[in-house]
Each structure stands twice: as C-alpha cells, then as structure tokens.
Amino acid sequence: MNKKHSIDIDAVANYLESQSAPEAGRYVFAYTVTIVNSGAVPAKLLSRHWVITDSNGKIQEVRGDGVVGEQPHLLPGEVFRYTSAAMIETPVGTMQGEYQMIADDGDRFDAAISPFVLAIPRMLH
Numbered sequence: 809m810n811k812k813h814s815i816d817i818d819a820v821a822n823y824l825e826s827q828s829a830p831e832a833g834r835y836v837f838a839y840t841v842t843i844v845n846s847g848a849v850p851a852k853l854l855s856r857h858w859v860i861t862d863s864n865g866k867i868q869e870v871r872g873d874g875v876v877g878e879q880p881h882l883l884p885g886e887v888f889r890y891t892s893a894a895m896i897e898t899p900v901g902t903m904q905g906e907y908q909m910i911a912d913d914g915d916r917f918d919a920a921i922s923p924f925v926l927a928i929p930r931m932l933h
Contacts, residue, residue, distance in 0.1 A: 813911050813917050815882075815909060817841060817907070819903070819921060821837045821838065821927075822838050822839075823835070824836040830899070835901075836894070837926040839893070840889065842888075843882065843907070844885075846885075847911075849884065849912055849913050850883045850911065852910050852911075853881075853909055854874070854908045854909060855873050856870070856875055857869070859904055860902075862901040863900045863901060864897065868894075876890045876892055899928045900925070900928070902926065903921075904923040907921065
C-alpha cells in the first residue's frame with residue numbers, strides 16, 4: 809500500500825465473564841478497535857471481513873457493511889474507535905480480517921487487521 813492510502817488498525821479484546829457460559833461452550837469477548845487514517849487522502853470504511861478462529865480450529869467468517877452500523881469517513885490523521893463483541897466455543901481464539909475502504913480519490917483498498925488474541929484471564933484451579 810502506498811503512503812497516499814494508509815490505515816493503521818489496533819484491536820484489544822477483553823473477556824466478558826458476565827455474558828459467557830463456559831459450561832455451555834460460550835465465551836464472549838468485547839473488542840475495541842482503533843482505526844487511524846495515517847495516509848494523505850480521506851477514506852471511508854465501506855465493509856468488514858472478520859475471520860474468528862477458536863482453539864478447536866472452528867472458523868467463523870463475518871462480513872457486512874460498515875462497523876457498528878456506521879461507515880466512518882476519516883480525514884488524514886483522524887481516529888475512529890468502536891467496541892463490538894464476538895463469541896467462540898473455547899477459552900482461547902484469534903480474530904483477524906480487513907476493512908474494505910474507498911478513498912476520496914476513488915481508489916479502493918483493503919486495510920488489514922492483524923491477528924489478535926481472544927483469551928480468558930488465567931483460570932483459577
């Protein structure tokens with residue numbers, strides 16, 4: 809990707825114990841994503857594609873328009889942050905994906921979301 813179009817993405821996950829049911833194979837995680845337009849051209853987030861993998865190797869793919877009901881338009885240097893949630897069947901998993909973007913100059917490009925871990929805090933025995 810050239811510097812004209814550059815989107816930096818950081819994601820952090822937290823275990824939601826109150827919404828999880830480990831005995832039923834239900835582990836819920838909130839994740840907060842920070843999106844920064846570090847390029848030179850304003851760009852709009854059109855859609856998302858997530859790949860969520862649990863520790864059994866089960867993969868869920870999620871595709872959809874925008875994020876949390878929005879299609880943020882980011883000027884150079886602008887930041888958009890949102891929180892959403894994912895559910896997996898094991899205590900540990902990963903998420904990764906990409907956002908499909910369109911720049912104000914008409915160029916379409918993907919902004920990669922590096923893998924991040926979904927994991928419950930240390931279990932007490």
